[in-house]
Amino acid sequence: MIHKNDIEQFRNYLSDASNYSGFAESIYFPENENELRTLLRKLSGEKILITVSGGGTGLHGGRVPEGGIIVSLEKLNRVIELNREKCFLRVEPGMILRDLQIYVQSHDLFYPPDPTEWNCFIGGTAATNASGARTFKYGATRDYILGLRIILPDGDLIEIERGKYFANTLEASVQTESGRKINFKIPSYKMPETKNASGYFCRPDMDLIDLFIGSEGTLGIITELKLKLIPLPKNVLSCIAFFKDSEDAYNFIEEARNISKINSSAKISSDTQLTARALEFFDEYSLEFLSPDYPNIPADSKAAVWFEQDYDAETDTVINNWISLLEKYNCKEDSVWLAFDKKEEDKFHVFRHAIALKVNEYMSAHNLKKVGTDVSVPENVFREFNSWMKQKVSSAGLKYVLYGHFGNCHPHLNMLPENEAEYETAKKVYMEICSRAVLLKGTVSAEHGIGKLKQEYLLMMYGEDSIKQMAKLKHAFDPDGVLNAGNIFNKKYLERN
Ligand SMILES: Cc1cc2nc3c(=O)[nH]c(=O)nc-3n(C[C@H](O)[C@H](O)[C@H](O)COP(=O)(O)OP(=O)(O)OC[C@H]3O[C@@H](n4cnc5c(N)ncnc54)[C@H](O)[C@@H]3O)c2cc1C
Numbered sequence: 001m002i003h004k005n006d007i008e009q010f011r012n013y014l015s016d017a018s019n020y021s022g023f024a025e026s027i028y029f030p031e032n033e034n035e036l037r038t039l040l041r042k043l044s045g046e047k048i049l050i051t052v053s054g055g056g057t058g059l060h061g062g063r064v065p066e067g068g069i070i071v072s073l074e075k076l077n078r079v080i081e082l083n084r085e086k087c088f089l090r091v092e093p094g095m096i097l098r099d100l101q102i103y104v105q106s107h108d109l110f111y112p113p114d115p116t117e118w119n120c121f122i123g124g125t126a127a128t129n130a131s132g133a134r135t136f137k138y139g140a141t142r143d144y145i146l147g148l149r150i151i152l153p154d155g156d157l158i159e160i161e162r163g164k165y166f167a168n169t170l171e172a173s174v175q176t177e178s179g180r181k182i183n184f185k186i187p188s189y190k191m192p193e194t195k196n197a198s199g200y201f202c203r204p205d206m207d208l209i210d211l212f213i214g215s216e217g218t219l220g221i222i223t224e225l226k227l228k229l230i231p232l233p234k235n236v237l238s239c240i241a242f243f244k245d246s247e248d249a250y251n252f253i254e255e256a257r258n259i260s261k262i263n264s265s266a267k268i269s270s271d272t273q274l275t276a277r278a279l280e281f282f283d284e285y286s287l288e289f290l291s292p293d294y295p296n297i298p299a300d301s302k303a304a305v306w307f308e309q310d311y312d313a314e315t316d317t318v319i320n321n322w323i324s325l326l327e328k329y330n331c332k333e334d335s336v337w338l339a340f341d342k343k344e345e346d347k348f349h350v351f352r353h354a355i356a357l358k359v360n361e362y363m364s365a366h367n368l369k370k371v372g373t374d375v376s377v378p379e380n381v382f383r384e385f386n387s388w389m390k391q392k393v394s395s396a397g398l399k400y401v402l403y404g405h406f407g408n409c410h411p412h413l414n415m416l417p418e419n420e421a422e423y424e425t426a427k428k429v430y431m432e433i434c435s436r437a438v439l440l441k442g443t444v445s446a447e448h449g450i451g452k453l454k455q456e457y458l459l460m461m462y463g464e465d466s467i468k469q470m471a472k473l474k475h476a477f478d479p480d481g482v483l484n485a486g487n488i489f490n491k492k493y494l495e496r497n
Pocket of ligand 1: 017053054056058093114116120122127128129218222447451487
C-alpha cells in the first residue's frame with residue numbers, strides 16, 4: 001500500500017471544494033478492502049485520528065483532516081458485478097461518478113442520482129447522501145442504495161442489505177463479521193419532511209442501512225456499494241428557457257412542479273404528459289456571472305429555468321406540451337435553448353455546473369470560504385421564504401447569486417463577500433437564513449451535509465440534547481471517536497469524562 005508522509009506529496013488532500021483546509025501527518029492509499037482492514041487493525045487503540053478521502057468535491061470540509069492520517073479510497077475503484085436482469089451494480093467506493101454513469105449507460109441502464117459535480121466518488125455520494133437536479137423526480141442517493149459493506153475503525157466489518165435489519169422503535173443492534181453485537185439507540189429527533197441531509201437519518205423502526213447513508217464517514221468506511229439501476233430512458237428533453245420577468249419564471253416552475261407531481265403520482269406516462277425530472281432556477285445575477293463565458297445568453301434575461309424530462313415515445317407531444325407552458329409564461333421560442341442529442345444535453349449540464357464552479361472560484365480568489373445556502377423549506381412557504389431571503393441579503397449590502405433546485409424548494413443563495421468584514425456579515429445573515437428555514441419546518445442542509453463547517457447550524461436545528469444522542473450513537477461504532485471526528489458535530493461531544 002502506498003504511504004506518503006511528505007506533505008508536498010499530498011497537499012491536495014488537505015482541502016475540499018469549500019476552500020477549508022487542514023493538516024495531517026501522512027496519507028495511505030489502500031488497494032483493496034483487506035489492506036484497509038489491516039491498516040485499521042494496526043492503528044486500533046492508538047487513538048490516531050483517521051479522515052476518509054473521496055473525490056474531495058464536498059462543500060463542507062468533511063474530508064478535510066484536522067490531524068492524524070488520511071485514508072484515500074481512490075484505488076478502490078473497481079466494478080464488482082453488474083446484474084442486468086436484476087438491475088443492480090456492485091462497485092467499490094472510489095469509482096468516479098462520471099465513469100459509473102458512462103459504464104451503466106453503455107449497458108442501457110441508468111443510475112439517476114446526479115449531484116452536478118461528476119468528479120465525486122460514488123462512496124462520497126453515499127457518505128453525504130448526495131442529491132441534485134434529478135432528485136426532483138428520482139429522489140436522492142439513499143433511494144438507490146441496496147447494500148453496503150462498512151469497515152469499522154477497529155477493522156471489523158458490517159455487511160448490510162436494504163430490507164433486512166430494522167430498529168425496534170428506537171432500539172437497534174447490528175452484528176459484525178467477528179460476531180460482535182453492537183447495541184445502540186436511534187436519536188429521537190424528528191427530521192423535517194423536506195429534502196434533507198442534516199445529521200444522521202433517524203426514524204422509529206427505520207431500516208438500519210439508512211443510518212450509514214449520509215453519516216459522513218463518522219460510523220465506518222464504505223468499501224462496497226450495491227446500487228439500484230433503472231432502464232435507460234430512450235429520450236431526454238433538456239431545455240434552458242430565459243425569461244424577461246423573474247415572476248414568470250417562478251410561476252412557470254410552480255405550475256411545472258404541480259403538474260409533474262400530479263402526473264408522477266397518478267403514474268401517467270411521461271411519453272405524452274409533462275413530467276419533469278429536473279427543474280432548476282438561475283436568477284439574473286447568476287446569468288450576469290455566467291455571461292462572459294456564455295455571451296449568447298439573451299441580454300434582457302431576468303431569470304432562466306433549466307428543465308429535463310425523460311421519455312420513451314418517438315413523438316413530439318412532450319416537447320409541444322412544454323413549449324405551450326413556456327408560452328403561457330411569456331417565454332418565446334427565441335429565448336429557449338433546446339438540446340436535441342446527448343452532446344447538447346451534456347452542454348446544459350456544464351452550464352448548470354459552471355455557476356457553482358464560478359462561485360467556488362470567486363471565493364478562492366478572495367481567500368474566503370463559501371457562504372452558500374443549502375436550506376430547503378416546505379413548498380407552501382417557499383416563495384415567501386425566497387423573497388425574504390433575497391431581501392435580507394440585499395439589505396445587508398451583500399452581492400449574491402441565487403440558483404438551485406427550485407423543483408425541490410431548495411435554493412443555493414451564494415453570497416459574494418469582497419473582504420473579511422463582508423464575510424463576517426455574510427456569516428451572520430447565513431445563520432438568520434438557516435434559523436428561518438428551521439422555523440418554517442425546513443432544513444439547514446438539504447444535500448451537502450454538515451461536515452466541519454456547518455455544525456453550529458445543525459446544533460441550532462436540533463438542539464444540544466439531540467447532538468449528544470448523535471455522539472452517543474457514534475461511540476457505539478467508534479468508541480475512541482477517531483473516524484472523521486469533527487464531522488456533523490463538534491469533537492467536544494466525543495470527549496468522555
Ligand atoms: C461545483 C459543485 C457542485 C456540486 N453540486 C452538488 C449537488 O448538486 N448536489 C450534491 O449533493 N452535492 C453537490 N456538490 C457536493 C459534492 O459533489 C457531493 O457532496 C459529493 O457527494 C462528495 O463526494 P466526494 O467523493 O467528492 O466526497 P469528499 O468530498 O471526498 O467527502 C465527502 C464526505 O464523505 C466522506 N467519505 C467519502 N468517501 C467515503 C467512504 N467511502 N466511506 C465513508 N465516508 C466517506 C468524507 O470523509 C467526507 O466526510 C457539489 C460540489 C461542487 C464542487
